[in-house]
Amino acid sequence: MRWGMVIDLDKCTACQSCAVACKAENNVPFATPEQSGRSHTIFWMDLLVQVRGEYPRPKARFIPRPCMHCDNPPCVQVCPVGATYRRPDGIVAQNYDRCIGCKYCMVACPYGARMFNMGRAEEPESYRSYANPDGRVARRRVGVVEKCTFCFQRVDQAVARARAEGRTLEDGEVKTACAQTCTGGAIVFGDLDDPASRAAQLAGSPRAFRLLDELGTRPKVVYLMEG
DSSP: OOEEEEEETTTOOOOOHHHHHHHHHHTOOOOOHHHHHTTOOOOSSEEEEEEESOTTSOEEEEEEEOOOOOSSOHHHHHOTTOOEEEOTTSOEEEOTTTOOOOOHHHHHOTTOOEEEOOSOOOOOTTHHHHOOTTSSOTTOOTTOEEEOOTTHHHHHHHHHHHHHTTSOOOTTSOOOHHHHHOTTOOEEEEETTOTTSHHHHHHTSTTEEOTTGGGSOOOSEEEEOOO
16 A cells, blocks of 8 residues: 555646645644744645746646655655654654654755744634644644645544454545545545556556656655646
């Protein structure tokens, strides 16, 4: 099993519902107005904007950018304390108890997909009412590096449930928060090692490409070009 994600740029409307869902699912902290003014916000799912063409008819392409969960992750290779590691199912995870905030992983990541928790976040009074108890990272201490985890808590729960019921996990049974909430159905999550899975079939499309694939990081987030 090798979890991956396919994002169809032809269907993405840049509504940013994926970024909002990611924050809610994983209890990603809110930044204060002062922190936002210094670009110290934290988003595990970001939206990159690429402008093509020239005035007066420029065209913008929006690229949702989570962690690429590389098969050859440079962040894992440089972490001096083993705080970031690659799980057997392909998810690149982060152990916050081990992280010392040295930011080596941030420097090594060519995608800019890691965020440093440099200040205490401002939590609204109603935070406890909507914080996700299954997020497992509800109270990360200040001074650690954060990133997208492919909502591994959902993956682990689904795998445990299927094992308890004595069956195999079905394709589409696990959805990350961003995939579940995507209004255009642009995000597909699944097992890239299963040829029958929708994610694997889309990843083999002639429209498929990977960001900075020439670096040899072998990202598991695959994009589909506009038609």
